[in-house]
Amino acid sequence: MAQYAFKRFCTIIPVLVGISIIVFGFIHLIPGDPAVAMLGERATPERVQEVRIQLGLDQPLYTQYGIYVGKILRGDLGTSILRGDPVLHDLMRRFPATVELALSAILIAVLIGIPAGIVSAVWRNSIFDGCSRLIALTGVSMPIFWLGLMLAWVFGVMLGWLPTGFRLGTSITLTPVTHFNLLDSLITSNGAAFTASLRHLVLPAVALSTIPMAVINRMTRASLLEVLSQDYIRTAEAKGLPQRGVILRHAMRNALLPVMTVTGLQVGRLLSGAILTETIFSWPGIGLWIYEAIQARDYPIVQGATLFIATIFVLVNLLTDCLYAVVDPRIKYD
Amino acid sequence: MRLTAWVASGIVLAGLLFGAGPAIAQSTFVFGNQGEPVDLDPAVITDGISNRITRQIYEGLVKYKGATTEVVPSLAEKWEVNKDGTVWTFTLRKGVKFHDGTAFDAAAVVWNFDRWRQSKHPQHENQVKAGKSFEYYEKQFGGFDDKSIITKVEAVNPSTVRITLKTPQGPFLNNLGMFTFDMASPKAVEKSGLAFGKNPVGTGPFKFVEWKVGQEVILEAFKDYWDKAHAPKVQRVVIRNIRDNSQRLAALKAGEVHGFEGLNPDDVKVVRADPNLQILLRPTNTTGYVAFNFKIKEFQDKRVRQAIAHAINKKGIVDALYGGTGLVATQFQPPSLWGYNKELKDYAYNPEQAKSLLKDAGFGQGLKEITWEDGKKEPLQFWYMPVSRPYYPNPKEIAEAIAADLAKVGITVQLQTTDWAVYLDKRKNGQLPLYMLGWTGDNGDPDNFVCYFFCAPGASTEGFYSNQKLADVLLQAQKLTDLKKRAALYRQAEQMISDDVARIFIANNQPPLPFSKKVKGYVPNPTNSEFYNTVSIEK
Numbered sequence: 001m002a003q004y005a006f007k008r009f010c011t012i013i014p015v016l017v018g019i020s021i022i023v024f025g026f027i028h029l030i031p032g033d034p035a036v037a038m039l040g041e042r043a044t045p046e047r048v049q050e051v052r053i054q055l056g057l058d059q060p061l062y063t064q065y066g067i068y069v070g071k072i073l074r075g076d077l078g079t080s081i082l083r084g085d086p087v088l089h090d091l092m093r094r095f096p097a098t099v100e101l102a103l104s105a106i107l108i109a110v111l112i113g114i115p116a117g118i119v120s121a122v123w124r125n126s127i128f129d130g131c132s133r134l135i136a137l138t139g140v141s142m143p144i145f146w147l148g149l150m151l152a153w154v155f156g157v158m159l160g161w162l163p164t165g166f167r168l169g170t171s172i173t174l175t176p177v178t179h180f181n182l183l184d185s186l187i188t189s190n191g192a193a194f195t196a197s198l199r200h201l202v203l204p205a206v207a208l209s210t211i212p213m214a215v216i217n218r219m220t221r222a223s224l225l226e227v228l229s230q231d232y233i234r235t236a237e238a239k240g241l242p243q244r245g246v247i248l249r250h251a252m253r254n255a256l257l258p259v260m261t262v263t264g265l266q267v268g269r270l271l272s273g274a275i276l277t278e279t280i281f282s283w284p285g286i287g288l289w290i291y292e293a294i295q296a297r298d299y300p301i302v303q304g305a306t307l308f309i310a311t312i313f314v315l316v317n318l319l320t321d322c323l324y325a326v327v328d329p330r331i332k333y334d
Numbered sequence: 335m336r337l338t339a340w341v342a343s344g345i346v347l348a349g350l351l352f353g354a355g356p357a358i359a360q361s362t363f364v365f366g367n368q369g370e371p372v373d374l375d376p377a378v379i380t381d382g383i384s385n386r387i388t389r390q391i392y393e394g395l396v397k398y399k400g401a402t403t404e405v406v407p408s409l410a411e412k413w414e415v416n417k418d419g420t421v422w423t424f425t426l427r428k429g430v431k432f433h434d435g436t437a438f439d440a441a442a443v444v445w446n447f448d449r450w451r452q453s454k455h456p457q458h459e460n461q462v463k464a465g466k467s468f469e470y471y472e473k474q475f476g477g478f479d480d481k482s483i484i485t486k487v488e489a490v491n492p493s494t495v496r497i498t499l500k501t502p503q504g505p506f507l508n509n510l511g512m513f514t515f516d517m518a519s520p521k522a523v524e525k526s527g528l529a530f531g532k533n534p535v536g537t538g539p540f541k542f543v544e545w546k547v548g549q550e551v552i553l554e555a556f557k558d559y560w561d562k563a564h565a566p567k568v569q570r571v572v573i574r575n576i577r578d579n580s581q582r583l584a585a586l587k588a589g590e591v592h593g594f595e596g597l598n599p600d601d602v603k604v605v606r607a608d609p610n611l612q613i614l615l616r617p618t619n620t621t622g623y624v625a626f627n628f629k630i631k632e633f634q635d636k637r638v639r640q641a642i643a644h645a646i647n648k649k650g651i652v653d654a655l656y657g658g659t660g661l662v663a664t665q666f667q668p669p670s671l672w673g674y675n676k677e678l679k680d681y682a683y684n685p686e687q688a689k690s691l692l693k694d695a696g697f698g699q700g701l702k703e704i705t706w707e708d709g710k711k712e713p714l715q716f717w718y719m720p721v722s723r724p725y726y727p728n729p730k731e732i733a734e735a736i737a738a739d740l741a742k743v744g745i746t747v748q749l750q751t752t753d754w755a756v757y758l759d760k761r762k763n764g765q766l767p768l769y770m771l772g773w774t775g776d777n778g779d780p781d782n783f784v785c786y787f788f789c790a791p792g793a794s795t796e797g798f799y800s801n802q803k804l805a806d807v808l809l810q811a812q813k814l815t816d817l818k819k820r821a822a823l824y825r826q827a828e829q830m831i832s833d834d835v836a837r838i839f840i841a842n843n844q845p846p847l848p849f850s851k852k853v854k855g856y857v858p859n860p861t862n863s864e865f866y867n868t869v870s871i872e873k
Contacts, residue, residue: 036759047467160589170572288577289548297755
């Protein structure tokens with residue numbers, strides 16, 4: 001197992017090299033001089049040239065790439081052009097917000113998606129199944145920015161039940177320790193901040209959970225249906241085992257493998273920052289940060305963050321692969 | 335029993351989550367900003383998001399009065415200038431302190447000017463090495479070191495500063511009123527170095543408390559503020575970053591912010607219909623125009639330019655696409671500027687006259703194709719910007735309206751746009767045949783509008799428009815300090831631009847700022863940054 005994990009870990013390296021080349025290449029293919037984009041209407045030729053030199057854009061591409069990789073290997077993701085802050089520092093400040101949101105969304109998705117998928121499969125073609133499939137389809141196809149805005153307007157503006165955005169209200173103070181608000185409010189025993197953080201988390205997490213929830217729901221249903229038609233399930237039922245035990249202990253264990261795969265992919269996707277959700281709810285995570293950086297052509301941030309996201313994605317997938325063995329003891333890694 | 339326990343805990347949790355949240359504290363003013371500030375050191379920033387915050391923390395020698403760009407005393411009580419306009423002597427206010435407790439005096443003023451002006455000043459050099467620039471100083475005062483119009487800044491005594499200029503500069507006082515030239519505490523800059531922009535210290539009514547990255551900047555009233563008559567009316571100011579226009583409106587309606595900048599034109603009526611909200615208009619300081627490329631043979635004919643000017647229904651565009659906050663522009667300067675020419679008679683919307691002018695110019699059958707200087711012919715493309723700007727809140731819709739107006743008189747255009755950076759690049763290189771762009775003023779001086787565009791005849795940036803006489807008038811106005819004489823010259827310049835149809839000016843926008851009706855005393859300034867010490871929140 002450990003050997004397998006190590007081997008898989010090593011395969012990440014060429015993937016990351018590939019990604020770094022793609023990230024670096026693509027940003028240079030985008031039309032428009034980044035110096036002009038940054039300076040806007042007020043760009044004078046002298047200033048444009050200064051900024052080009054400052055960004056190293058006057059160097060040949062391969063030199064720029066070489067410098068870029070060298071810095072990454074030293075743990076330096078560069079410095080933001082706009083604000084002058086180290087990219088890694090900013091990333092670490094913003095990533096907790098994204099993790100907090102992503103984990104909450106995935107929790108909602110799993111807690112609703114899997115049970116609903118099980119019920120749909122067991123009582124297939126029932127009214128519940130029909131409704132659940134319809135909701136899942138809507139969940140997958142609904143544009144998040146629309147759903148996010150609607151949630152904010154209905155629950156924030158019209159009903160006034162929940163905040164329309166942000167991580168905390170202006171009247172609450174919370175001393176940052178880990179930058180995970182829920183955790184920090186527990187560590188500092190700040191009950192008001194805990195409730196406020198939870199209230200602020202609800203709408204963005206619900207908006208963000210719709211797609212993973214729908215995907216997990218559909219996968220659970222399909223996978224469980226396939227397992228339920230197999231012989232060993234019939235045998236178990238024939239032995240007189242209660243239905244609940246047959247489904248949860250015998251069928252689900254096998255049905256969970258593909259569900260885990262899609263959940264893993266969804267976790268990776270959510271951890272890479274939800275640009276739309278974070279923008280609509282002013283959630284200070286990496287999604288919003290990347291969006292702003294792309295608009296400002298802040299190359300180091302876009303490059304650093306993309307590389308970071310790719311790494312997270314690959315690592316989450318590796319972790320999912322390793323978890324297979326835990327769920328299914330038949331799987332052995334050589 | 336187990337089920338009851340679950341239901342009960344569910345209800346308690348829902349109560350906690352969905353109950354009314356804590357409201358904004360009474361003495362706090364919360365403003366919705368369109369994004370994250372870049373830096374809070376006014377000397378090295380140029381963006382409106384950051385300077386909205388720095389204006390609360392710092393003050394300059396002079397400031398703009400209320401809703402105007404009229405220059406009034408601030409940290410300088412009074413000033414005088416010698417006859418030829420090259421020596422300015424400022425008398426400073428006594429007893430003013432920076433937020434770090436150090437005294438504001440002539441030495442501090444000299445130190446700030448030296449930092450902006452001298453490229454080898456340690457606190458200038460370090461910023462440049464870190465990729466920042468003192469861009470506005472360079473632009474407003476001609477450059478650094480020997481290039482700077484300001485040649486000497488001396489402390490005559492602790493409360494008197496003398497500034498010597500190489501040549502007289504008409505907009506000098508207006509320049510000094512800009513946020514960039516607000517005074518920073520020398521001790522704090524030296525202590526924080528590059529990090530000063532994250533630990534700002536000025537003399538303003540509010541003192542910096544915290545910058546929560548990606549979220550908000552928190553300020554609090556400065557207890558030792560010198561101007562007791564205008565001491566802050568709120569204890570705390572929170573400036574939150576809300577990137578999305580619709581979410582800012584949702585936050586305002588939900589009572590999470592008191593007001594914000596950047597309202598969608600379509601949402602103006604939503605705010606007007608809400609009895610709890612009000613709209614304040616920022617006095618216009620922005621002009622959207624249509625520019626010609628003078629390398630195109632057809633546009634070298636004044637009759638064609640006049641025809642286009644007569645063909646565009648500016649009022650129709652302003653009424654339909656500015657949410658009721660736009661004004662029809664007749665000239666480059668917006669009406670809030672003192673160089674504005676009230677007498678100027680604009681080209682009236684008159685499709686018939688446009689057709690007749692086109693016929694006279696030899697385009698009785700219509701104009702579809704243009705000819706570049708090298709003889710290359712191509713269909714006439716009309717370019718519009720891909721992003722919303724204060725002067726063109728809906729560029730695409732405005733372009734479509736202009737294209738429809740032109741079609742009515744027989745001018746067929748193909749609408750074109752591209753990425754913003756490419757757009758600016760093409761404009762800079764003089765590659766756009768007919769295009770939309772605009773300008774937002776920096777300092778309320780006409781020079782900043784008119785000379786910025788017309789003082790370099792033949793520049794590719796300005797579509798190769800060349801008018802030396804116009805440039806001479808503008809350069810003459812730049813060197814005078816007598817406001818009356820300058821105003822007359824700017825009026826003359828506007829008439830010359832109009833007579834020659836160098837550009838077609840479409841609209842001036844008055845950006846709308848929605849606020850809760852509880853907010854009193856917010857006075858929007860044309861330059862985009864106002865002071866929050868006048869703001870109070872009603873119970």
